[in-house]
Every structure is written in structure tokens, then in C-alpha cells.
Amino acid sequence: MQEFFTESSQKLQEFNDFLALPKKIVITTHQNPDADALGSSLGLAAYLKKKGHFPTVITPTDYPDFLRWMSGEKEVINFESDKQELSKTLISEADIIFCLDFSALNRIKHMEEFVKNSTAKKVLIDHHQQPENFADFVYWSEKSAATCELIYELIEKLGDKDLIDMPLAECLYAGLVTDTGSFRFDSTTQEVHRIAGELIAMGIQTNQIHRKIFDSNTFERMKFLGFALGEKLVYLPEYNVSYMAISKEDLAKFSSKNGDTEGIVNYGLSIKGVVMAAIFTERDDMIRISFRSVDNFSVSEFSRKHFNGGGHKNAAGGRSHETLEKTVEYFLTLLPQYQQSLTGLDY
Numbered sequence: 001m002q003e004f005f006t007e008s009s010q011k012l013q014e015f016n017d018f019l020a021l022p023k024k025i026v027i028t029t030h031q032n033p034d035a036d037a038l039g040s041s042l043g044l045a046a047y048l049k050k051k052g053h054f055p056t057v058i059t060p061t062d063y064p065d066f067l068r069w070m071s072g073e074k075e076v077i078n079f080e081s082d083k084q085e086l087s088k089t090l091i092s093e094a095d096i097i098f099c100l101d102f103s104a105l106n107r108i109k110h111m112e113e114f115v116k117n118s119t120a121k122k123v124l125i126d127h128h129q130q131p132e133n134f135a136d137f138v139y140w141s142e143k144s145a146a147t148c149e150l151i152y153e154l155i156e157k158l159g160d161k162d163l164i165d166m167p168l169a170e171c172l173y174a175g176l177v178t179d180t181g182s183f184r185f186d187s188t189t190q191e192v193h194r195i196a197g198e199l200i201a202m203g204i205q206t207n208q209i210h211r212k213i214f215d216s217n218t219f220e221r222m223k224f225l226g227f228a229l230g231e232k233l234v235y236l237p238e239y240n241v242s243y244m245a246i247s248k249e250d251l252a253k254f255s256s257k258n259g260d261t262e263g264i265v266n267y268g269l270s271i272k273g274v275v276m277a278a279i280f281t282e283r284d285d286m287i288r289i290s291f292r293s294v295d296n297f298s299v300s301e302f303s304r305k306h307f308n309g310g311g312h313k314n315a316a317g318g319r320s321h322e323t324l325e326k327t328v329e330y331f332l333t334l335l336p337q338y339q340q341s342l343t344g345l346d347y
């Protein structure tokens with residue numbers, strides 16, 4: 001039975017009581033972790049350590065180099081490394097498994113079956129649409145801009161704001177800044193700015209954090225971006241849609257790594273009038289798709305319905321097990337039925 005403790009002080013108290021004695025804890029997050037995923041995991045781990053617990057962060061896959069500055073990052077275990085056996089032991093012996101920044105268990109790739117089979121209590125802390133029913137405790141809000149925002153609020157509600165030190169604040173700020181698109185998406189509320197303001201008041205260097213995340217491109221990645229925009233970007237003004245399809249060969253040509261395609265989809269959305277942008281990337285085992293949109297066009301609904309995915313209204317992901325060409329073809333056949341909602345926006 002899942003207990004939502006987002007709004008209920010009684011449930012929050014139960015959660016607090018549950019954490020009264022030191023616990024063996026695993027914290028995990030979605031595959032290909034981004035700054036919100038890793039920042040919230042490391043922020044929570046740092047907090048739990050201060051409370052006397054024994055947390056380990058285990059990620060389903062590796063994450064990009066531009067996140068390798070976060071405090072505690074060196075202790076993160078990648079499930080897809082030679083530490084898989086250790087990970088399995090930690091998962092099966094854990095008292096609690098925190099699941100951060102994802103709402104569907106298939107987002108943790110090969111960790112899914114081990115997390116499912118563990119007898120640990122599961123705690124979901126997340127802001128994605130339609131959370132699956134797998135956790136014992138759920139701290140969830142679709143309105144929150146970032147999981148880092150939820151972690152800050154939770155620590156605050158537990159009366160432990162004084163435990164947030166600079167390294168922890170940096171982790172949380174990183175998630176806030178990325179998931180809000182540097183404080184420009186619709187999700188950027190007054191509450192987001194309040195929390196950012198309080199983190200800044202602790203003395204964090206926001207410009208430095210921003211540079212570490214956004215201005216740490218390799219030369220190859222910049223060349224790849226030029227190639228993607230120059231050769232691969234397709235614009236369909238009749239639908240207000242833009243997309244790119246990137247093959248394995250394209251990635252190899254620029255010695256591109258996972259993470260290099262991250263964010264490129266946003267360039268498609270920056271064309272005036274574009275309502276939905278997509279990027280299709282050929283990976284070893286599937287075609288990964290990222291969708292972005294503006295206003296009321298819900299790419300999470302679109303992705304859930306057609307590409308086995310989900311996410312947020314304006315930022316979602318999905319997958320296909322067809323070829324790259326067939327996936328794009330299928331995408332194009334879908335557009336006519338959405339033409340009205342894609343072109344009917346008044347802006």
C-alpha cells in the first residue's frame with residue numbers, strides 16, 4: 001500500500017519515525033542520470049549520512065563527465081560496472097531503497113528486477129507524471145520543477161534545514177538549474193526562486209555551477225552539434241514540428257558519448273513557432289527519443305501513447321525497437337492527427 005506523504009503532516013511524521021534508527025539505504029535514480037537525478041541522489045545521501053544512516057547511491061548506468069564534480073560523486077556505484085555484484089548485495093540487504101526522479105520502474109534498466117525483489121521499503125520521491133504504484137512511501141508532486149526541489153522541501157519539513165551545507169546546496173542547485181532550463185521553463189515558480197535564493201544565501205557559486213554543467217563541452221561535441229544542426233535538423237512548418245535523427249555512424253564519426261546528444265533537442269524547439277521538437281538517437285539496443293514542447297501540447301501524453309515513454313508535459317522521452325528510419329516514418333504518420341493541436345496555439 002503506498003502512502004503519499006507530500007501533503008500530510010501525519011504521514012510525514014510516520015516517515016520520520018520510520019527513519020528514527022540508523023538504516024542501510026540504497027538511493028537510485030533513472031538511467032543516464034542528469035543533474036537533477038544525480039544532484040537529488042547525492043543531496044539526499046549527504047543528508048541521510050548526517051542523520052546517522054548508511055546510504056549508497058547506485059545508478060543504473062554511467063552519467064556524463066560534466067556531473068563529476070558533485071560532492072560524494074566518487075562514491076557512486078554504477079550498476080553497469082564491475083561492482084554489479086556488490087550493488088546486488090546492497091540492494092538485497094537494504095532496509096530502504098529511495099527511488100528518485102523517475103516514476104516508472106523500467107527507467108532503472110537492469111536494476112528493475114533486483115529493486116522489485118528486494119524486501120526493502122521503497123520510497124519514491126519524484127515529479128514525473130503518473131507514478132507507478134510500487135513504493136511504500138511516496139513524496140510526489142507533478143507541479144515541482146525538480147526532484148531537487150522536493151528534496152529541499154522534505155529536509156525543510158523534517159526540520160533539518162540547518163543540515164544543508166554548501167556541498168549539499170550545490171547538488172540541489174544543479175538539479176534546479178537544469179530541470180528549469182536555467183530558470184526559464186513554465187515550471188519555474190516563486191517557490192523555485194525561493195529555494196534557489198536560500199541556496200545562494202549559503203554562499204554557493206552559481207556561475208561556477210552553471211559553467212561546470214553547461215560550458216564544459218568537448219571540441220568534438222561542438223562539432224557534433226554543428227553537424228546535427230547543419231545536416232540533420234528537419235523543420236516541418238505545416239505542423240510546427242522539428243526533429244533530428246542521429247544514427248550510430250553519426251555518433252561514431254564524432255566519437256560521441258552518451259550524454260552528448262543531451263540538450264540538442266532544445267535547439268529544435270528554439271525555432272520560432274515550433275511547438276514540438278524531437279530527437280531520435282540510435283543506441284545499441286533501441287532508438288532513444290527525446291521530445292520537447294511548449295504550452296499545452298503534452299509530449300508526455302504523446303510519448304506514452306506512441307513511444308512507450310512518458311515524463312513531463314513539456315519534456316518527455318520514449319523508445320522504439322524498430323529501425324531509425326521506421327521510427328521516424330511512424331512519427332511522421334502520427335502528425336496529421338495532431339495538426340490541429342500543434343498549429344492551433346495562439347502565440
Ligand code: 5GP
Nearest residue numbers: 104290291308309310311312315316317318
Ligand atoms: P530526456 O528527453 O531528457 O531524456 O527526458 C525528458 C524527461 O522525460 C525527463 O524528465 C526524463 O526523466 C523523462 N523521461 C525520459 N524518458 C522517459 C520514459 O521512457 N518514461 C518516463 N516516464 N519518463 C521519461
Ligand code: MN
Nearest residue numbers: 036101146147
Ligand atoms: Mn527531474
